[in-house]
Amino acid sequence: MNVFRSLKYRNFKLFFYGQSISLIGTWMQKTAVSWLVYRLTGSALLLGLVSFASLIPSLVLSPYAGSMVDRHNRYKILVITQVVSMLQAGALAFMLFFKVYNIPAIIGLSLLQGIINAFDITTRQAMMSEMVTNRNDLPNAIALNSTMTNIARIAGPAIAGIVLSTFGEDACFFGNFFSYIPVLACLFMMKLSTTALPRPQKSIWVELQDGFKYVSGDRDLSSLIIMLTVSSLFVIPFNTLMPIFAKDIFNGDAKTFSWFESAAGLGSVISAIYLATLKTDKHIIKVMTIASLVFGLSVMLLGYAAKLPIALLFMTMTGIGMMAQTSTINTYIQTHAVPSMRARAISYYVMAYQGMIPIGSLLIGWLANSLGPRGAVCVEGVIGVLSTGLFVLYKRRQAGDAMFFRKTALAGK
Template identity: 40%
Template sequence: MFRALQYRNYRLFFAGQGVSLIGTWMQQVAMSWLVYRLTDSVFLLGMVSFANQIPSFLLGPFAGVISDKFNRHRVLLVTQFLLLLQASLLAYLVLTDAITITHILVLGAFAGIVNAFDMSARQSLVVHLVDRREDVSNAIALNSSMFNMARLVGPSVAGALIATVGEGICFLINALSYLAVLSSLFLLRLPPMTRSLDKENVFKSLGEGFSYAFGFAPIRTILLLIASLSLFGMPFSVLMPVFARDVLHGDASTLGLLMGASGVGALCAALYLASRKTVLGLGKVIVGASVLFGVGLIFFSFSQTLLLSLVCIFFTGLGMILQMASSNTLLQTIVDDDKRGRVMSFYSMAFMGMAPIGSLLAGWAAEKYGVHYTLMACGIICLLTILPFALMLPKLRLLVHPIYQRLGILPEIAIGLRSASQLATPPQQDKV
């Protein structure tokens, strides 16, 4: 389950990112609670999420070109330092009681711009931190485990800190956590990364990456599925402060419990994926996980008690990460390395870029129709979006088989084809 940790580079990356992500999740919970406390507006909750994530949608493709043309390690060093500055300024404004909703929107948009470049470079760098190709899927799954372990720890700690000392300490801890990831990046020992700095312009490179990604049905279908689930499913996390305070009549610690329960489910999903030894069968996992996500969201929308809400949100988090991480693993497996940055930027664009649009719509719908009906509608739409993928799965499986054979993932099929060829050859020709 933990075989990717045998590599020194990956261990350093894993440790640094793990510490930083705990701070990130603490900041996210503190931010949601702060905005709702200052404004009492569900729409502004969605607006803050929109400002933070829409740059991933707008800049993601260009970030992919940068990731493919320049040293991804150096790109990460720059983006992590800029995020350290953003978190430090946010902590200062909150601790001095100078924070306003305008500050939050501007700093959120700045972080979103940086994250657009950070996500593409980080996703693309992971494959270079392990020496053997067969361990890449395990590294991706462990990345997801790390993300969701932080998602479990961060909100729980944040909820307790907000209830006792306020939101400012959470922002300060997040700023300090970036020192860990920067240290780990400086300690990496990577071979020289040569990038073709040819005279091909950015738009031509972007068009090439778009044609590659959307011209191949398996990549195109996975990206569209991620986009639809992010648009209609991911906004549930934006509505958590409303659910915690107005439906369950709790406080910041209740929000921390809900986010933590979702994190436990997500962590279980990531550990399951890490225990898998092959990418075979992930298509069925994606279908099952998407159904679980939609059903969990529907049941959560009807919940009125904390215990039932925690159970429902556990399965929602389980299905969400199982679907997203499985899709990430499949994409990383079948994509060509020279186009990896651009394809992963489209993944980030679908995953993080569609979520802000959904958050804005969910915030508007929750104010107009109520949080219960909004979440129920999101769950139903998520169930409907998985149908085209499920129907196309047999065809998609045939299209990726040649790639699996070339990578040695399906040697038994190659043997089977040779055997069939020998059986089809007449005996006299075989002797000749």
């Protein structure tokens, strides 16, 4: 089985290469923002607030973005989001270059990036089926896309750690600004067969309702989205406290913080490569369940890791679990949602994933002030394990109900 088989599609290959460079810049900026805010303020709550601002638009705007993407040319939307993201990165870079250390401005620009991402992520995911035309290769493309994202998660923070200690935060932001040049060049080289979209017969608000009815009416889709919502709200935000672990608990610096991000990225790449080798999506729910359990346990153990190498090992395990959990849910939605509802179904995935993390970041910031960072991370891991157990019980009950109805139908004959 060819792990890179989806790269035979020219459009996806261009997308893959362009995004690979851009995402390294994105992770450089993300690392630099977190480090800068904590260096200037020393506040776990403000760390959570910055994360909240960058992700909360996904909660509010994702369903609207899904309907917009289903109604308009996805390629044009993607070009617009990349250009505006480039301008946002440039604004941050010049602000820091001129030594304007303004926390409200940083939060405001993070909010702008969150608004852009609400449309950008939904568009990129919905375009997968246009770039990879064979449905059998779509799971491989999603896994490769996740691999690309998480290799950038290793390289970006690692480069940021060096750049931060050598040149300062503004150099990371300039790096992100220039990283958008290759992705835009690759987008302009793509040749997508974009057909004219029919004039919408329904208002966008009616389409929003149709999307919600479709997702909530499918028990498999809705249960996976609920599972992801719980994880994004109560487990994934543990990462918000990693600057505190690096600086205060393990007495490190910016490089130490970058090790935590890179460790999680390494685990994610391992997980993504495994998913790319799967021949079918037949056992995708089982893989998701095991991944969720691994994720919860590793977060719980990370909370009280005594030594830095042990903490980095558990951080790697969190990357394995979290990536497999989110990617398998994404793959299920991409391969099972009907084409006319795909972008709207994906938008609920984005809302559950990106939209809940900001609220969770505020919660863990508050929890860290009450229980300390170690206690807060441990609690999040326990919630992850318990939610996995509840999901397993629900699926068993669902399977039992299905078997009961089959037996009843056979008896009626």
